[in-house]
Amino acid sequence: MERLSRRSFVKIAGAATGAAALAAAPPIARAAVGEQGAQPTDPTARVPEEPVVAYVRDVERGEVTVTAGTAEHTYRDRALVQRLLRAAGRKGVR
Amino acid sequence: MSSHREAPAISQDPVADNADTYAFVSPDDPSTVTIITNYVPLEGPPGGPNFFEFGDDVLYSIYVDNDGDALPEIEYQFRFRTTLQNEDTFLYNTGPIGSLTDPNWNKRQLYSVSVVRSSGRDSDDGHGGAKVLGKNLACPPCNIGPRSTPDYDSLAAAAVHHLPSGETVFAGQRNDGFFVDLGAIFDLGDIREIQNLHLIPTPAGTSVDPLKTLNIHAIAIKVPIALLTRDGSVPSDPAAAKAILGIWGGASRRKVQVRDGYETRGSGPWVQVSRLGNPLFNEVIVPVGEKDRWNSVDPIDDVGFEKYVNQPELAKLLPVLYPGAFPNLAAYSKNRADLHAILLTGIPGGIVPGFQNFTGPKPADMLRLNVAVPPTTSNPNALGVVGGDLAGFPNGRRVFDDVVSIELKAVAGATIPLVDPSYTVDGAVGAVSSYLTPGAGRYQAAFPYLGTPHDGFDTPSS
Numbered sequence: 001m002e003r004l005s006r007r008s009f010v011k012i013a014g015a016a017t018g019a020a021a022l023a024a025a026p027p028i029a030r031a032a033v034g035e036q037g038a039q040p041t042d043p044t045a046r047v048p049e050e051p052v053v054a055y056v057r058d059v060e061r062g063e064v065t066v067t068a069g070t071a072e073h074t075y076r077d078r079a080l081v082q083r084l085l086r087a088a089g090r091k092g093v094r
Numbered sequence: 095m096s097s098h099r100e101a102p103a104i105s106q107d108p109v110a111d112n113a114d115t116y117a118f119v120s121p122d123d124p125s126t127v128t129i130i131t132n133y134v135p136l137e138g139p140p141g142g143p144n145f146f147e148f149g150d151d152v153l154y155s156i157y158v159d160n161d162g163d164a165l166p167e168i169e170y171q172f173r174f175r176t177t178l179q180n181e182d183t184f185l186y187n188t189g190p191i192g193s194l195t196d197p198n199w200n201k202r203q204l205y206s207v208s209v210v211r212s213s214g215r216d217s218d219d220g221h222g223g224a225k226v227l228g229k230n231l232a233c234p235p236c237n238i239g240p241r242s243t244p245d246y247d248s249l250a251a252a253a254v255h256h257l258p259s260g261e262t263v264f265a266g267q268r269n270d271g272f273f274v275d276l277g278a279i280f281d282l283g284d285i286r287e288i289q290n291l292h293l294i295p296t297p298a299g300t301s302v303d304p305l306k307t308l309n310i311h312a313i314a315i316k317v318p319i320a321l322l323t324r325d326g327s328v329p330s331d332p333a334a335a336k337a338i339l340g341i342w343g344g345a346s347r348r349k350v351q352v353r354d355g356y357e358t359r360g361s362g363p364w365v366q367v368s369r370l371g372n373p374l375f376n377e378v379i380v381p382v383g384e385k386d387r388w389n390s391v392d393p394i395d396d397v398g399f400e401k402y403v404n405q406p407e408l409a410k411l412l413p414v415l416y417p418g419a420f421p422n423l424a425a426y427s428k429n430r431a432d433l434h435a436i437l438l439t440g441i442p443g444g445i446v447p448g449f450q451n452f453t454g455p456k457p458a459d460m461l462r463l464n465v466a467v468p469p470t471t472s473n474p475n476a477l478g479v480v481g482g483d484l485a486g487f488p489n490g491r492r493v494f495d496d497v498v499s500i501e502l503k504a505v506a507g508a509t510i511p512l513v514d515p516s517y518t519v520d521g522a523v524g525a526v527s528s529y530l531t532p533g534a535g536r537y538q539a540a541f542p543y544l545g546t547p548h549d550g551f552d553t554p555s556s
């Protein structure tokens with residue numbers, strides 16, 4: 001993984017929101033359907049004025065919470081959790 | 095007190111700290127209700143050059159429950175925005191401030207007011223669907239001194255805004271109307287006048303009022319009663335359920351704050367960090383390990399705090415701190431149905447002649463205002479209902495109500511006979527009091543009812 005700037009992390013976080021949009025339906029229903037890997041970053045996606053934040057809520061359950069605007073959704077996405085954990089543990093990431 | 099720095103987390107966040115909430119039928123405009131929520135407690139008037147202000151990143155809310163379900167049917171929202179006229183000076187003002195648009199006034203706050211109706215917990219996040227009632231409304235500056243704010247009352251008067259929807263609003267610095275001998279009460283429950291009876295006795299003294307030289311930031315709104323009641327009426331029968339409004343204030347912050355250099359931006363839903371209905375509820379009733387949680391939840395969640403009202407810690411402490419003074423209170427082991435009614439359900443009809451503010455059995459900490467009780471305009475009694483004045487606390491709360499005396503007396507047993515006639519009130523209850531009478535200037539007769547804030551040049555005086 002390349003060294004990430006804050007802006008590129010925002011884009012990745014935005015992609016996580018995109019994955020959520022694809023899944024549609026409320027988060028609980030989404031979690032019940034099954035897991036889905038993280039979606040590739042769309043470089044053309046508009047960057048929101050406010051930060052879009054994704055944080056690992058529960059490693060064991062593979063849950064990620066995404067905040068965007070005044071909304072908050074929690075998804076079960078083990079692949080994204082693993083990517084975030086790998087990113088968090090990588091030296092030089094800031 | 096009454097909720098100044100009352101919980102560990104909010105004590106670190108003054109701009110979001112809801113220190114007092116008031117709600118009363120406006121004495122000079124009895125077709126309206128005035129609601130005031132105060133923030134930024136214990137402001138020292140000389141605190142420049144960045145004088146006190148509201149938080150631009152805080153959502154300030156006033157909630158009204160008009161059907162007794164402990165959920166808000168009406169929420170007024172206030173959002174603030176700070177502007178700088180000149181970034182190249184360290185000064186708050188570069189000359190005398192003669193008006194709210196004076197170019198000499200450098201650092202200003204503007205705000206918007208919105209209303210959400212039927213915004214109970216079940217509709218989105220409770221903060222959506224807001225209708226904007228007014229925007230770019232000016233706050234007054236802080237009261238600095240005779241050179242900077244030579245005619246402060248004119249500035250404050252200009253900051254009273256009449257909205258097209260019928261409400262009148264004000265947001266800005268005022269004199270803190272709350273009074274208590276802070277230094278004594280937090281020195282192991284001391285009351286100076288009877289401290290010779292204290293477990294650690296010292297000669298009897300005289301109570302002091304440390305808040306009498308401090309300011310606060312008030313958000314005040316005067317609303318036609320018909321805009322608040324469940325059916326749009328103006329009730330005249332105090333016995334009618336529709337005459338009762340449950341009222342509380344709250345402040346919320348975004349769930350996530352991202353600090354990037356010197357900028358901080360928010361993300362996610364609004365999360366409540368402070369609330370206040372009845373004075374002193376979180377301060378005195380809720381134990382310190384629960385206070386932050388209490389601030390984060392809503393009145394409808396207060397069933398979890400009911401036990402602290404039924405068996406209040408302070409009622410157990412008084413007989414210990416004043417040995418032999420409260421024998422009947424010490425022996426009373428029943429749940430405190432009197433406090434439960436006053437603080438959590440409202441007082442049912444038939445207990446206090448001509449009065450009720452019962453909202454139903456659902457326990458919830460809210461101010462409960464019976465809007466059919468007319469304001470007392472001649473010699474109001476600061477002891478409110480306890481003093482025979484049905485227009486005062488716990489029928490809502492007026493700015494001058496002596497809530498410390500009322501609640502101390504109630505906790506000490508004064509109101510037990512209302513629900514348990516077999517109980518004999520201890521003689522010492524008569525000596526339990528704030529022993530304070532606010533001076534002239536603490537309040538004013540017209541909206542926003544809290545007096546002119548102290549200016550930093552003259553306060554404190556040498």
